[in-house]
Each structure stands twice: as structure tokens, then as C-alpha cells.
Amino acid sequence: MNADTARAQPTHRENAQHGTAAGHFTIRLSATPRGARLARRLAAGQLDGWGWPYDTEASHTATLLVAELATNAVRHGRVKGRDFRMTLTLYRDDPVALRIELTDPRTDRRPPTPGTLPPASPETEAGRGLLLVDALASHWGTTCADPYTKTVWCEVILG
Template structure:
């Protein structure tokens, strides 16, 4: 697999409030429903390995956020023949600990609404609630385009 686990200093501008060292996990996955399911499973396993067991609320919340963002990357960010990337960054030494979840896909032309501008979901539709869950469960979230070829939808959640 294309996984990378490392311990290093934060590198993103949005992480400026984090002053501690961080644990990182990154993997590229196929932009398919199977890839999205695998993203959730690998995130669950990584969180357990980092000390947030499967049966904790923080684990459930974080894996739900990964699942929603991965599903969006597959559904709205897919380009045939291109993967998406999952990156988890654990700020263990923050008080309380925080997890940053990033899903990077190749569709820079399809950006989600900005935080605070999400329209309410229609009761008649079966989809369209993923970012509403992210907005409700994450401490903050957003979208960045660091280069002209990819966009990253990210969120942070307090693990406690």
C-alpha cells in the first residue's frame, strides 16, 4: 500500500495554532466506493494504534468524519485514473488532543460551499448531508487548493 506514517512538525498554514509535534498518516487510495470504505477502515486502525480505541466516542466521531469526506472525494472529486489521498495528523500534545483529517482529490473545479454557508438538506433527498455532519461534528473545517491540480477538504476534531 502507499501508506506513510511519520512524526514531524506541522506543515500547513491552517495548523499555525498547533505548537506541538504531530503524528502523521498518509495513504493514496483509488477513487472508488471501495477506496472510501478502506479510508475509513485504515483511519479506524490508525486511531486505535495511536491510543484512541474502537469503542470510544472520539474514535467513532473521527471515523465518521473520514467516511463522509472520503465519500465526497469519490463522488464529487473523482477523475478517472486518479486517486485521492487521506492524511491524518494527530496533535497528541495539544490539550486536548486534536486530529486533522484531510482528503485531497484532483477536482479543483468542484469546491464545496464554505463553512457557515451550507444549505439545509431537503427532507425528500437521500443524500446531501455529509458536509452538514462535518460542520456539526468538527471544531472547524474548510477547503484549500495548494496547487492547480488538487484540492483538499479538511476538518479538525478534538479527541479529548
């Protein structure tokens, strides 16, 4: 059901922003709430393995970002019978940064661009995920590397 996937070609922004990756993790998960929960848990475990224990602020922030993007991939990017892919790339440059990528099959549903997010309505319980991403990530965006998938990504400084 879950399978490791090959690394997609790095984006231009990734090449320009960082040097060589110090750690890389990618996995395909079912586009279900269970898959989104598993993405968060796998990210926390991977960060722990890379030296950011579960109880650190960096781990909490990164796993929150994964949870928000994975939830969006399930809610807004789901196509029946298709999975989503999570990719984590650790850069040990100064400062240390984590790139989080969630890839889903809905190229027709793209989120607003950074800086154009409307404020959340106080009457609704949903609609705050990308606002959290915008507030916590050093930068984020969306790319479509092929006609079949879109990737929503963000980067967070770990230290």
C-alpha cells in the same frame, strides 16, 4: 495500487493552530466506493494505534468524518485514473486534536464554505455529509495548495 505519499507542506492555519504533530499517517487510495470504505477502516485502525480504541466516542466521530469526506472525494472529486489521498495528523496539544485531510484532483468542484451550507431537503437521501462535518468538527475548510488538487480538511477534538 495504494501507496504512501510524502507529506504536503502544512497550511498556514495548521501552523498557527497547532504545535508539532505527535502522529502522522497518509495514504493514497483508489477513488472508488471501496477506497472510501478502506479510508474509514484505516482511520479507525490508526486511531486505535494512537490510543483511541474502536469503541470510543472520539474514534466513532473521527471515522464518521473520514467516511463523509472520503465519500465526497469519490463522488464529487473523482477524475478517472486518479486516486485521492487521506492524511491524518494527531496533535497532542491541550486539547488533543486530529486533523483529517482528503485531497482529490477536482479543483473545479469546491464545496460551499463553512457557515454557508444549505439545509438538506427532507425528500432526498443525499446532501447531508458536509452538514455532519460542520456539526461534528471543531472547524473545517478547503484549500488548494497547487493547481491540480484540492484538499477538504476538518479538525476534531479527541480529548
